[in-house]
Each structure stands twice: as C-alpha cells, then as structure tokens.
Amino acid sequence: MAYPATVAKFQRAEVDVAADGNVKAVYQLVTPMQEVIASVTILKTPQITFVGARAPQRIVDMLHKALCLQHVDDTLKTEAPDAIQSENAPAELKRFWSSYGGYKLGYKLTRPAFFGRSQVPIYSDVYRFCYIKEIWTIEYRFDYPQGYDAANDVKSFMHELDVSLRSSTPEDAPCKPIPGLASCRN
Numbered sequence: 001m002a003y004p005a006t007v008a009k010f011q012r013a014e015v016d017v018a019a020d021g022n023v024k025a026v027y028q029l030v031t032p033m034q035e036v037i038a039s040v041t042i043l044k045t046p047q048i049t050f051v052g053a054r055a056p057q058r059i060v061d062m063l064h065k066a067l068c069l070q071h072v073d074d075t076l077k078t079e080a081p082d083a084i085q086s087e088n089a090p091a092e093l094k095r096f097w098s099s100y101g102g103y104k105l106g107y108k109l110t111r112p113a114f115f116g117r118s119q120v121p122i123y124s125d126v127y128r129f130c131y132i133k134e135i136w137t138i139e140y141r142f143d144y145p146q147g148y149d150a151a152n153d154v155k156s157f158m159h160e161l162d163v164s165l166r167s168s169t170p171e172d173a174p175c176k177p178i179p180g181l182a183s184c185r186n
Contacts, residue, residue, distance in 0.1 A: 002162075003015050007038075008156035009153065009156070010027035010036070010157055011028055020043075022043040023042045024042075025039065026039045029153055033148070034145070034148045035115045037142070037144070038142050038154075039140070039141045040161060040163075041138070041139045043136075043137050045130045045131055047135065048067065068131075069103060072105055072126050076107055076126075080124075082109055086108050086123075087104060088103070088105055088106075090102070091104040091129070095162075095163060100132055100138075104125060105126045106125050108121065111143070114143075123142075124143045125150075127141075142154050
C-alpha cells in the first residue's frame with residue numbers, strides 16, 4: 001500500500017509502521033476552523049476457527065463484528081475520557097468494481113489541543129472495514145471541529161485514496177481464541 005503525498009485536498013503528515021506490522025498514515029486538511037485530521041490504518045483482522053460443528057451464519061457474523069470493532073471504543077476513551085459515542089451505523093467502502101461492508105462509529109469529544117487552539121470540541125468518525133481479502137482491516141478516522149460538516153471532505157478522501165492490499169491466506173492473520181467456542185489454527 002502506498003500513501004501518496006496528497007489525497008483529495010489533504011496533505012500527508014506522517015506514515016508510521018508499528019512493530020506488529022500495522023501501518024498508519026496521517027493526513028491533514030488545514031482550513032482555519034474547518035481542519036480535518038484523517039488517518040488510515042491497515043492491520044490484519046483476527047481470525048477465528050470454530051471447534052466442532054459449523055456455527056450458524058448469524059453467530060459467525062456477530063463474532064466477525066465484535067472482532068472488527070474491538071479496541072475502537074477503548075482507544076478513543078484512552079485518548080479522551082470524555083468521548084461519547086454518538087453514532088453506530090453500517091458503512092460501505094466502494095473501490096472501483098468492489099464494495100466492502102463495514103461500520104461507522106461516531107464520537108463527540110474534546111481535544112486538549114487542535115491546530116493551535118485549546119479545549120476544542122470535535123467529532124471523531126471511525127470507519128472500519130474488516131475481512132478485506134479475507135484478513136485485512138482498513139480503519140479510517142476523521143477528526144474535525146464540531147459545527148463543521150466534513151462529510152464531503154471525508155467522502156472525497158475515502159474515494160480518492162487507492163487502497164490496494166495483497167491477497168493473503170487466513171493463516172497469516174492473528175488469532176483470538178474464544179474459550180469453548182473457537183480456537184486458533186495451528
């Protein structure tokens with residue numbers, strides 16, 4: 001995956017590769033009082049393997065959603081203890097001839113510092129698309145001041161960033177065992 005210097009009206013600020021292989025790029029749109037910080041993180045989605053008989057599809061879907069959304073709320077609450085979830089809705093990522101289902105989580109919180117201002121009330125929208133090419137998760141996060149409608153900025157960023165992931169096998173993905181229900185592959 002390449003992170004271009006610009007995406008839509010956004011400028012790349014940094015790219016970070018973590019020890020676990022997760023890659024995060026941060027972009028900024030700097031228009032006074034309408035600033036938007038966009039980050040995109042590529043990580044491997046934890047896999048599950050059911051023990052015994054095949055689980056009903058609704059159970060598989062429920063577990064996939066739980067694995068997909070794990071840590072989002074905890075991460076935001078660690079950054080901003082005042083974060084209040086204001087939205088939880090389905091989301092769709094359209095890439096050329098493909099479409100991926102995911103989730104949008106919206107939060108209201110206060111940033112101690114935001115583009116030179118202090119104690120700024122912001123929205124933080126997190127979009128998560130999991131199980132892309134079986135194992136990848138793409139997480140987009142957009143932070144912007146409350147009172148500014150960043151919908152067009154978000155849409156253009158997500159549309160214009162070309163997310164190209166290599167195919168991989170589920171064996172490459174991390175595993176989260178669920179006692180009594182699912183175990184990790186050997």
